Amino acid sequence: MASQLGIDGKVITGAEFGAMSDEQARAAIDGIGVIARVTPQDKVRLVDLLQRTGQVVAMTGDGVNDAPALKKADIGIAMGVTGTEVTKEAAVMILTDDNFSTIVKAVEVGRGLYDNLARYVRFQIGGLFGYILTFLSASIFDVAKGIPLLPLQTLWVSFTMLSIQSVGLGYSKPAAGLMDRPPLPPTKPILTRGLIVWLAFVGLVMTVGTLSVISWAEHEHGLAIARTMGMVTFALFLLFFSIESKDQRDSAFSLDTFSDKTFIVTTSGSFVLLILSTVLGIFQTVIRTVRLDVRQWLICTAVALSVVVAAEARKAVLRRIAGKTSAPGGATYP
Incomplete structure (x- = not known):
């Protein structure tokens, strides 16, 4: 039997x-x-x-x-x-x-909820590190008179990126192969020491990139354009990092990323709102932004893509440590 x-x-x-x-x-x-x-x-x-x-x-x-x-x-x-x-x-x-x-169904649902929660926490903590280090460093080094982003610009980035992308991560499709992974130890925290170090490094990358753009733009174009470019750069950092946060080890360029309809909708919506904040007169008046030309957008995008390079390099190392070239499951993520 x-x-x-x-x-x-x-x-x-x-x-x-x-x-x-x-x-x-x-x-x-x-x-x-x-x-x-x-x-x-x-x-x-x-x-x-x-x-x-x-x-x-x-x-x-x-x-x-x-x-x-x-x-x-x-x-x-x-x-x-x-x-x-x-x-x-x-x-x-x-x-x-x-x-x-x-x-079995309950375990699958539970693992999906935990996986989405872990994504949400990673993204939020990485973004918060970015905010804290950016404003602290701007004050220390007197970048943009110590105010890299105006209050309403900061709120707008938080709404269009941190909040919307958090919803996308929290309600997105769970990673493939969740049921093939061994159970996590009950005492293992979501934020391990190694993960906190990584998220702090992400925040540092955001800080260096954002303040570098602001400092250059302030010298070349003035404070208004500098803060707008800083807002766009930091927002794009968050957008790209949210995409990388979907999985700790699998590349963001996998088909699983682009097949997640919920996440695609929230990501597209966040990007559209970011563009509107620099081209519509009402946003320019309220949050004090200016229109950016194509070259300025390309500079912001190129700098923000540095977080993708860093995240993909880390994932490649983790895959090599695990003895795999590409796999959604089979081992507990560090």
């Missing part, structure tokens, strides 16, 4: 399992597919052994004798129709249809 269900490994009884020492059980556990006729104590011991080997353990059950193991497991799953009230109280998930395939 187990083989017909696709369960590999040998079959043992609960008595055989109970007769094993912890060392013997840990050594044999990977080769065991079914443990039959187990006691509640055996179930708790099995969960504990698997957890001690580094496994993330899910436990399903419907009877009162399953409750201790459900409580011990990383995630206890109770049957909603046939399960007892004690089992439901001990579990953290209840299957309202008693269908085991629902567990």
